Amino acid sequence: MPIVFKVNGEYRVSLMPPMTPLVDVLREEFSLTGAKTVCREGFCGSCTVIVNGRPAVSCLMPVGQVQDKEVLTVESLEVDGVLSALQQSMEEHDAVQCGMCFPGMMMSLTAFLERAPNPSRADVKAALSGNICRCTGYERIVDAVLSAALPRQA
Amino acid sequence: MPPPGEASFYRAHGVADALSALHERGERGEAIAGGTWVMRAPLRGIPQDRAYVSIADIEELRQVSLSETEVVIGAGVSHSQLAHALASNPPCHGLAYAAGHSANPAIRNVATVGGNLCAAGFAAADLLPALMSLGAQVDLEGRAGADRISLERFVEIRDTLQPGHLICKIIVPLDRRSAQRSAHVRLPLRRAGDYPVAIVSVAVSLSPGGVVEHACVVVGSVEPIPRRWPAMEAALTGRLLDSKLAIASAEAAADEFVGRDGVEAPGWYRVKVLPTLMGRVIEQLTRQ
Numbered sequence: 001m002p003i004v005f006k007v008n009g010e011y012r013v014s015l016m017p018p019m020t021p022l023v024d025v026l027r028e029e030f031s032l033t034g035a036k037t038v039c040r041e042g043f044c045g046s047c048t049v050i051v052n053g054r055p056a057v058s059c060l061m062p063v064g065q066v067q068d069k070e071v072l073t074v075e076s077l078e079v080d081g082v083l084s085a086l087q088q089s090m091e092e093h094d095a096v097q098c099g100m101c102f103p104g105m106m107m108s109l110t111a112f113l114e115r116a117p118n119p120s121r122a123d124v125k126a127a128l129s130g131n132i133c134r135c136t137g138y139e140r141i142v143d144a145v146l147s148a149a150l151p152r153q154a
Numbered sequence: 155m156p157p158p159g160e161a162s163f164y165r166a167h168g169v170a171d172a173l174s175a176l177h178e179r180g181e182r183g184e185a186i187a188g189g190t191w192v193m194r195a196p197l198r199g200i201p202q203d204r205a206y207v208s209i210a211d212i213e214e215l216r217q218v219s220l221s222e223t224e225v226v227i228g229a230g231v232s233h234s235q236l237a238h239a240l241a242s243n244p245p246c247h248g249l250a251y252a253a254g255h256s257a258n259p260a261i262r263n264v265a266t267v268g269g270n271l272c273a274a275g276f277a278a279a280d281l282l283p284a285l286m287s288l289g290a291q292v293d294l295e296g297r298a299g300a301d302r303i304s305l306e307r308f309v310e311i312r313d314t315l316q317p318g319h320l321i322c323k324i325i326v327p328l329d330r331r332s333a334q335r336s337a338h339v340r341l342p343l344r345r346a347g348d349y350p351v352a353i354v355s356v357a358v359s360l361s362p363g364g365v366v367e368h369a370c371v372v373v374g375s376v377e378p379i380p381r382r383w384p385a386m387e388a389a390l391t392g393r394l395l396d397s398k399l400a401i402a403s404a405e406a407a408a409d410e411f412v413g414r415d416g417v418e419a420p421g422w423y424r425v426k427v428l429p430t431l432m433g434r435v436i437e438q439l440t441r442q
Contacts, residue, residue: 018163019202021193041197042190042261043347054234054263060193061264062186064163065210108260129346130258 005066007032008076018064023047025063026073034074034103045131048104049073055108057130074103077110086110089148090141097135105131109145119149159201165208169295169322172209177297177318179205185320186210187230188264190257191273198275215268215322225326229268233281234259236267245288245328247442248336248355252284255340258347268321271305274313277414278349282309283374284338285324286382287355293323309379332359332367337438339431340375343418351419352376354431358390358439366390371432376411376424385410386432397436404429 003014007030014025021040026032026049036046040059047058050072077084083091086109096102105128112119112127119127124145128138163186166172176183184204186192195202209215215230218239225246227236237254240246256262256279270281271292282305290305296319305324328334336357342348353374359367369390374380389403408428413421 017161019161019193019206041194042257045258045260048260051264055260056264057190057260060190060261062163062189062193062206064165064206065186065189065208067165112259125346127259130260132347 003063003067005068006070008072014063016063019062021059022049022061022063022066022071023058026058026071032073032075035107036100036103038100043130043132044101044104045108046101046104048107048131050107050111053111053114055111055130072107072110074106077106084110086113086145086148089144093140093144093147095136095140095144097133101131101133101135105133105141113145113149117149119146121146159203161203162205163208164206165210166212168212169214169320172207172212173295173297173318173320175207176320179207180317183207183317185268185272187215187266187269188232190261190265191269191276209268209320221328222330223328225328227267227324227326229266229271229321229323231267233257233262233265233267233270236281237262244442245334245336245357246326248338248357249281249284249288249326252280252338252340252355256280267324271308271321271324272312277378277416278351278353278375279380280338280340280350280353280374283353283355283372283380284336285326286380287338287357287370287372288326288336289357289370291325291327292321293325295320295322306382329359332361334359335439335442337435337442339435339438341427341431349418350375351416352424352427352431353380354428354435356390356435356439358395360395364394366393366395373411373428376413376421376428378414383407383410390436395436395440397433397440400436401429401433404432 016025023035038044038046042057042060048055049058052069108131124142164175182205186206186208187210215228217228219226233253237250240250270279291302292308294301338355340350340353342350355372358369361367369387371383371386373383385407408425411425413424415421
């Protein structure tokens with residue numbers, strides 16, 4: 001049975017079986033390859049997307065569960081060639097290395113900043129606790145998040 | 155019904171619809187909500203070939219209500235929703251902490267209370283010991299009606315339940331006549347996003363002078379199923395909260411546990427850390 005849901009603002013129809021992990025539908029059926037499949041156990045966070053405003057690991061979400069819901073992937077953040085404030089800040093802080101974990105980090109942090117516009121350093125670290133990076137430390141990433149939050153506080 | 159070896163998926167529109175669908179699907183029926191446990195079935199060597207009945211969008215299962223006498227938690231409430239709802243409820247501090255610190259934020263947003271209680275193979279579940287320590291009960295519904303049983307009883311029978319049953323509510327009783335406090339201490343090997351190797355959940359009722367009138371101590375993740383620790387309950391009752399005394403009592407009584415070996419920790423280590431965790435949980439209760 002077709003599964004209808006919104007992806008990055010557009011209604012999409014999946015013909016995959018309902019127990020198919022959402023990340024496979026996004027990557028293989030819709031060619032949205034931003035969300036990455038790494039651990040497939042919900043530990044690494046590289047497949048994180050936003051479902052109805054909340055970060056969720058798309059490797060453990062059956063596509064049947066997102067019927068009528070709204071999914072945002074990392075591809076939604078840049079609009080008309082303009083990066084989001086968080087993306088710009090990551091670039092300015094030179095926080096990105098291999099990029100495998102980053103789409104998931106961006107989605108966790110984008111949803112986090114929506115709910116916590118004035119975060120502490122500890123808040124940011126807690127929000128990132130489900131996103132594992134094996135290239136680098138997290139300090140520049142946290143710096144970039146706090147820097148991106150500053151204009152919101154102004 | 156799916157052919158053998160093939161999964162099916164039905165989205166239930168209400169509790170009665172879900173119960174009916176589960177009944178029709180018999181032994182092959184299985185409720186799915188957040189899906190974080192079911193989706194990992196293949197990693198545990200279990201085929202994902204059941205007749206799944208989704209209860210994720212049933213609104214009445216997604217409510218938390220608080221009154222003077224009880225907290226009623228819908229089985230479809232997520233961990234993050236529960237942590238938020240109980241953030242300023244001192245008797246349920248331990249449960250709020252458990253809900254707000256298990257797994258990681260993205261899992262907590264979708265994994266449900268009911269799923270945590272029904273995941274029989276998940277020894278490191280946080281909510282189960284926290285709810286047990288609070289004397290929680292569950293409303294178990296079937297087509298013939300509802301039964302309210304203790305959570306401890308539910309854990310005993312959850313593997314042998316007849317098809318067509320569903321946990322709908324979890325009820326935490328509150329006693330306003332005495333000061334209730336609770337705390338939940340977990341020890342993951344990494345600070346973030348890891349399974350705890352051991353858990354201690356404690357709920358106490360205190361007299362006006364601070365003497366423990368009633369204590370419930372539950373140990374999770376050490377053995378395959380969480381269970382109460384009667385020796386520690388006896389050691390705490392009738393005394394003021396004292397972490398040093400608790401540690402000494404726990405050292406004397408810890409050998410009644412047989413730790414489970416796992417990839418993250420050997421069984422002996424899980425038992426060895428219990429006195430330290432017992433001390434920490436009493437310190438937390440003292441500070442509340």
